[in-house]
Amino acid sequence: MSTAILTGQPVPGSSIEGDLRSLGYDVRVASDAVDAETLLAQVPGDQRVAVVDSRFVGHVHALRLGLTDPRFPLAAVSGALTAQPAGRQALTRAMARENSAGGGTAVAVDSLADRIVTALDADGTDVHRPELGSLVAEVPADPQARNEARQAVAAVDDEAVRLKSAVKSRDGFFTTFCISPYSRYIARWCARRGLTPNQVTTASLLTALIAAGCAATGTRLGFVAAGVLLIASFVLDCTDGQLARYSLQYSTLGAWLDATFDRAKEYAYYAGLALGAARGGDDVWALALGAMILQTCRHVVDFSFNEANHDATANTSPTAALSDKLDSVGWTVWVRRMIVLPIGERWAMIAVLTAVTTPRITFYVLLIGCAFAATYTTAGRVLRSLTRKARRTDRAAQALADLADNGPLAGLTARGSRAPLGAPLLVALGGTAVLAVALFSGVTWAPVAGAVVYTFAAGQALHRPLKGALDWLVPPLFRFAEYGTVLVLAAKADVNGALPAAFGLVAAVAYHHYDTVYRIRGNAGAPPAWLVRAIGGHDGRTLLVTVLAAVLTASQFTVALTVLAVAVALLVLVESIRFWVSAGAPAVHDEGEPA
Numbered sequence: 001m002s003t004a005i006l007t008g009q010p011v012p013g014s015s016i017e018g019d020l021r022s023l024g025y026d027v028r029v030a031s032d033a034v035d036a037e038t039l040l041a042q043v044p045g046d047q048r049v050a051v052v053d054s055r056f057v058g059h060v061h062a063l064r065l066g067l068t069d070p071r072f073p074l075a076a077v078s079g080a081l082t083a084q085p086a087g088r089q090a091l092t093r094a095m096a097r098e099n100s101a102g103g104g105t106a107v108a109v110d111s112l113a114d115r116i117v118t119a120l121d122a123d124g125t126d127v128h129r130p131e132l133g134s135l136v137a138e139v140p141a142d143p144q145a146r147n148e149a150r151q152a153v154a155a156v157d158d159e160a161v162r163l164k165s166a167v168k169s170r171d172g173f174f175t176t177f178c179i180s181p182y183s184r185y186i187a188r189w190c191a192r193r194g195l196t197p198n199q200v201t202t203a204s205l206l207t208a209l210i211a212a213g214c215a216a217t218g219t220r221l222g223f224v225a226a227g228v229l230l231i232a233s234f235v236l237d238c239t240d241g242q243l244a245r246y247s248l249q250y251s252t253l254g255a256w257l258d259a260t261f262d263r264a265k266e267y268a269y270y271a272g273l274a275l276g277a278a279r280g281g282d283d284v285w286a287l288a289l290g291a292m293i294l295q296t297c298r299h300v301v302d303f304s305f306n307e308a309n310h311d312a313t314a315n316t317s318p319t320a321a322l323s324d325k326l327d328s329v330g331w332t333v334w335v336r337r338m339i340v341l342p343i344g345e346r347w348a349m350i351a352v353l354t355a356v357t358t359p360r361i362t363f364y365v366l367l368i369g370c371a372f373a374a375t376y377t378t379a380g381r382v383l384r385s386l387t388r389k390a391r392r393t394d395r396a397a398q399a400l401a402d403l404a405d406n407g408p409l410a411g412l413t414a415r416g417s418r419a420p421l422g423a424p425l426l427v428a429l430g431g432t433a434v435l436a437v438a439l440f441s442g443v444t445w446a447p448v449a450g451a452v453v454y455t456f457a458a459g460q461a462l463h464r465p466l467k468g469a470l471d472w473l474v475p476p477l478f479r480f481a482e483y484g485t486v487l488v489l490a491a492k493a494d495v496n497g498a499l500p501a502a503f504g505l506v507a508a509v510a511y512h513h514y515d516t517v518y519r520i521r522g523n524a525g526a527p528p529a530w531l532v533r534a535i536g537g538h539d540g541r542t543l544l545v546t547v548l549a550a551v552l553t554a555s556q557f558t559v560a561l562t563v564l565a566v567a568v569a570l571l572v573l574v575e576s577i578r579f580w581v582s583a584g585a586p587a588v589h590d591e592g593e594p595a
Contacts (some may be wrong), residue, residue, distance in 0.1 A: 029054070091120075115148075230269060270292055387486075428461040454481065512535065527576075
């Protein structure tokens, strides 16, 4: 239970007590500032507490935004301040100091909550102030001002504002115009029945898995049902985020589930399509694996670029200025959002193609579309990086190093050399090129030699901090090299089961890499060092797979890939679930680029 301390007796006719109780607060009334400090000390330290001026006039949703958002230790709107356990000490100090300075005068003279917020600001303490837009939150100074504030409240429908703000501010064309106009009402329906975003997320996953099962039947009816269910899964996927924003039910676990389940749903659907095609005599596992690799590498490009630049100091580049100018022209915004093939457009395309064509055609179109989108976005980010002089922080360099996922072998080569061989990106490119040539050489042991060179290059690439203009390309380059190696060697094995086993291995490793991203985004750091050592890092896994391909028969190699996939999946899943269920990371919700 949360506690709200109402400073002063409520004004006759005021609904403030009822509003606070509707938000889950137990209301206590303080006669003056000293009494408020006494009541604050009585509230258990593990509970949320709010200090609210009894003269407050405003929308309930304004109070909800200011007093119930779990993401911020301290938050405030005019006349109301809240503190979670992490912010209680700062609130207690500020209130004690204000009372000492004011001599414990009656709270009716001014707003104690606002004075405390001013004191917190003076201390340099971060207090979140939500954007209220047309919502009202005021402490009127006299009856006339109170009457005007009440009229302003009556003039704005806060439920309409709440519904509108439930929709992500930046989304793709398909999501914005074909899903969100009605999914927001589904979110409200869920909220009124006590459903949580995590429950809706789970329902979306189950729907997608059923869709994958329908696709795996290989029948036309199964493909049509799969397409319909995939769209239904996406509607639920939009609904869970809108429900989180509508009811402010943000959580660390929820953000992780939403992000990882999106990938699990999409890649499970790829597998379902491949199984369905196999039932019809068409082997498209290589295309399914290629689609998963391309999509994962696209995401790693996004993550690496954002992490490299989110706290970088730099002048705006001409490329960024041009991009901002294009965004000022209405139609170009939607065109640019569509051509990057975000999740809404991508899933709609996959669903329609599944229903009316074949899995092979679906994968061909998907690969072409994702390749174009990847080229467009990567080229734009390269131009931005080259046309501005950015100074990247140590935090950004560490994030890129964590995303690189170097293992103990690469670390050993880095420690064994006195100085780096060259620029990180050039060294990584060189090692990847040698590995690629070796994979297609046709010589049995050439891939092993190429992997050894690649391992050495991986260590050298991280010999110094990744602070160069294009060093954010190093992690996606490593992802492409590792995943591509598994694909090529499985395809060369040319036996039943090799490519599905490779699909499973890449899926398990990709999960580890996505998990790393969301730990970094939640300011929780990279996965533990023991896990990276246990699964070898990208360099160790690449070397191991090449050795297995060289020393084993094709059928034995397939079994080895399967065992490796299961082992990696068990390790990363167990550790990931353990971390996110018990994580002390702050509650977050992804409002960034559409996935």
